[in-house]
Amino acid sequence: MEFGQDFVMGAAARVLEVIAFLVLAAFSRKICSRRFSWASDPPTDAPVGYCLSWRLAVEANNVRSWRTVPSWCLRHVEDYMTGGQYERDIELIVDQAAGYVKDIDVSEDGMDAWILDIDDTCISNLVYYRGRRYGVDPFDGPGFVAWAVRGECPAIPLVLRLFQRLIEAGFKVILVTGRDKASLGEATIANLQCEGFDGYERLIMRTVDWRGKGAVAFKSGVRKQLVEEGYRIWGNVGDQWSDLQGEFVGNRTFKIPNPMYFVP
Numbered sequence: 001m002e003f004g005q006d007f008v009m010g011a012a013a014r015v016l017e018v019i020a021f022l023v024l025a026a027f028s029r030k031i032c033s034r035r036f037s038w039a040s041d042p043p044t045d046a047p048v049g050y051c052l053s054w055r056l057a058v059e060a061n062n063v064r065s066w067r068t069v070p071s072w073c074l075r076h077v078e079d080y081m082t083g084g085q086y087e088r089d090i091e092l093i094v095d096q097a098a099g100y101v102k103d104i105d106v107s108e109d110g111m112d113a114w115i116l117d118i119d120d121t122c123i124s125n126l127v128y129y130r131g132r133r134y135g136v137d138p139f140d141g142p143g144f145v146a147w148a149v150r151g152e153c154p155a156i157p158l159v160l161r162l163f164q165r166l167i168e169a170g171f172k173v174i175l176v177t178g179r180d181k182a183s184l185g186e187a188t189i190a191n192l193q194c195e196g197f198d199g200y201e202r203l204i205m206r207t208v209d210w211r212g213k214g215a216v217a218f219k220s221g222v223r224k225q226l227v228e229e230g231y232r233i234w235g236n237v238g239d240q241w242s243d244l245q246g247e248f249v250g251n252r253t254f255k256i257p258n259p260m261y262f263v264p
Ligand SMILES: [Mg+2]
Pocket: 117, 118, 119, 120, 121, 238, 239, 240
């Protein structure tokens, strides 16, 4: 009788093991197939974490030369940019920069410099990009110029605070932007002034000599010139990797988040 009971229980346990194995195998196949089809999934099939992974990959420069935000990440990017996390991320970056600044002995010779980018570093184009569905719509050059020439980009307050702290500490702050000097020079100067960016050493914009050249080449060329003039570049802050790559990038670089567009 006891032997019979043991036999039945053992068989039942084996049946349960087989069922558990089959369920696990089916579940694993489902997970694997989802993982490998991420890149081309239609919006309705995108896993919840996909857009978070995409944004992290963009910030880490693992995804490059992307033209638009994936349409199914519109809500994610909108929430990130407007829901508080974007500011929290900048706050941490600015805190790191401020800690680094405190440890630098600024020289009396006036050649200790920081480089700051302008668009979506010092001042924000979020209002404009809201109308471009936070980067889901492709870049529209004339539309952007029409926006920028109005000179209404608000300051990014935490970066303004860093800018002011740098000047108080005795650094020369040099603003370097890919904006075209001929068409946007006046508007940019006025915009910066209105938003409290007073006391910078120099504003360097793209001139005809640099038209058609990539941002890395342009910004490297500018930094090379500054270093040849004798400036020591202690820090370099930008929202694009092309602000922070190339030659003479500076002793430390600080990447401001931007999941809305990519500048090569
Ligand atoms: Mg920028």
